[in-house]
Amino acid sequence: MSHDHEQDPPSEMALRVKALETLLTQRGYVDPSAVDKVIDHYQNAVGPRNGAKVVAKAWTDTEFKKRLLENGTQTIAELGFIGLQGEYMVAVENTPSVHNLVVCTLCSCYPWSVLGLPPSWYKSHAYRSRAVREPRAVLKEFGVDLDQSVEVNVWDSTSEVRYLVIPQRPEGSNGLSEAELADLVTTNSMIGTHVLPPVSKVGEQL
Amino acid sequence: MGGMRGFGAVDPSDDERFHAEWEKRVFAVCLVNSIHLSGNADTTRFRLEQLPPTDYLRSYFERWYLAQINACREANIINEEEKSALLSGQVPAQRNEAEFALTPEFMERLVSSGVPTVREESAAPAFGVGDEVRARNLNPATHTRLPGYVKGKIGQITALRGTHVFPDSNAKGDGEDPKPLYAVRFSCRELWGDESSDSVILDLWEPYLEML
Structure with missing residues (x-):
């Protein structure tokens, strides 16, 4: 815990969770170093950089992209990205005529092994309830205003299948290396709530 | 929740994975303690859904916490009195003891390999x-x-x-x-x-x- 937090009185939830972890530790159910290991894994080992590498490779390697769209699980595993909540992966591609958006209306299922843990808004009641009913209104809240001619496909993660959106490659990104391309890919673009801007405008977004 | 009304706009700026240290701890404690609870991923989701609606609508990790407390009660890791004590932030005295706990090495393998369905x-x-x-x-x-x-x-x-x-x-x-x-x-x-x-x-x- 950071020193900043220690100066504040701990919240009720902090006390309750501390009591639970203490009891489970004292009685031998939970090894705190295993808890630390899990937190470290999801803060440092896996995260959206994994997905960004998959996307950048799909943009530069047509054979890879073909395999990725046909068999997401195996093809993503080629890059070593396997693990909990990524056991069955399906990649869906955004094109000029189709925009994909991923949600889990039933809980908050998310492809942990390629994107890490979900951002808080993805778990919010507002996103879970509205993404299937009014996807375009939700997209506008993210600054994505799609033309009426673009068809929106919303993927509701009702099973253990997990979805990765391959965003459209930004304009002006020709000549960039795979690693440079991966740096352009945002978390939200792989969920479908962001459209990557042309490369010349990247600076303006920061 | 698909199609329900009344939850307002989505706040894209709320993009943190965790808002507080306790959210990280409860997330990881749930994974590490899963071996001592009955059931599977589906049972876990069922427990979340069995929370009273007013509890279900609390924050994501509060739901995880409340479902974990109920699961510990079901598995007899805690009794009713201990459950009440925990809910008020108290640690009850020692009563029972587990035979083993999942190790960091086991957890590393679990999160890295997954559980296919x-x-x-x-x-x-x-x-x-x-x-x-x-x-x-x-x-x-x-x-x-x-x-x-x-x-x-x-x-x-x-x-x-x-x-x-x-x-x-x-x-x-x-x-x-x-x-x-x-x-x-x-x-x-x-x-x-x-x-x-x-x-x-x-x-x-x-x-x-x-x-x-």
């Missing part, structure tokens, strides 16, 4: 790509992965996903009972009566569907 095909899938199907109007009191907003609606099979553990059975402890899983596309016109060309695609198990 695909099983051998037990029966040929009843539907094929392109088939028109209706989502059945099933209303079990127990866990299901058939969202309310598609019940009775007509969709089209777009992909076969193989045979997967059936959550409705697995969550109750009645075994995996694997069933074929399909991607089914429903038009927003069919779901919501609007004029859009948009669609929602869900993964639905065979028992949720009937041929038109």
Whole structure:
């Protein structure tokens, strides 16, 4: 815990969770170093950089992209990205005529092994309830205003299948290396709530 | 929650994975303690759904915490008095002891390898790509992965996903009972009566569907 937090009185939830972890530790159910290991894994080992590498490779390697769209699980595993909540992966591609958006209306299922843990808004009641009913209104809240001619496909993660959106490659990104391309890919673009801007405008977004 | 009204706008700036240290701890404690609780991932989701609605609508990790407390009670890790003490932030005196705890090495392997739900095909899938199907109007009191907003609606099979553990059975402890899983596309016109060309695609198990 950071020193900043220690100066504040701990919240009720902090006390309750501390009591639970203490009891489970004292009685031998939970090894705190295993808890630390899990937190470290999801803060440092896996995260959206994994997905960004998959996307950048799909943009530069047509054979890879073909395999990725046909068999997401195996093809993503080629890059070593396997693990909990990524056991069955399906990649869906955004094109000029189709925009994909991923949600889990039933809980908050998310492809942990390629994107890490979900951002808080993805778990919010507002996103879970509205993404299937009014996807375009939700997209506008993210600054994505799609033309009426673009068809929106919303993927509701009702099973253990997990979805990765391959965003459209930004304009002006020709000549960039795979690693440079991966740096352009945002978390939200792989969920479908962001459209990557042309490369010349990247600076303006920061 | 699909299709429910009243939750307001989405706040894209709320993009942290965790808001506080306790959220990280409870997330990881739930994974590490899972070995001592009865059931599986489906049971865990069922426990979340069994929280009273006012608790369910608390924050994501408060739900995890409350479901974990209930699961510890179910598994007799704690008794009623200890449960009340924990809920008020107190640590009760030692009473029982576990025989083992999952190690950091085990957890590393678990999170890195995952727990697949695909099983051998037990029966040929009843539907094929392109088939028109209706989502059945099933209303079990127990866990299901058939969202309310598609019940009775007509969709089209777009992909076969193989045979997967059936959550409705697995969550109750009645075994995996694997069933074929399909991607089914429903038009927003069919779901919501609007004029859009948009669609929602869900993964639905065979028992949720009937041929038109």
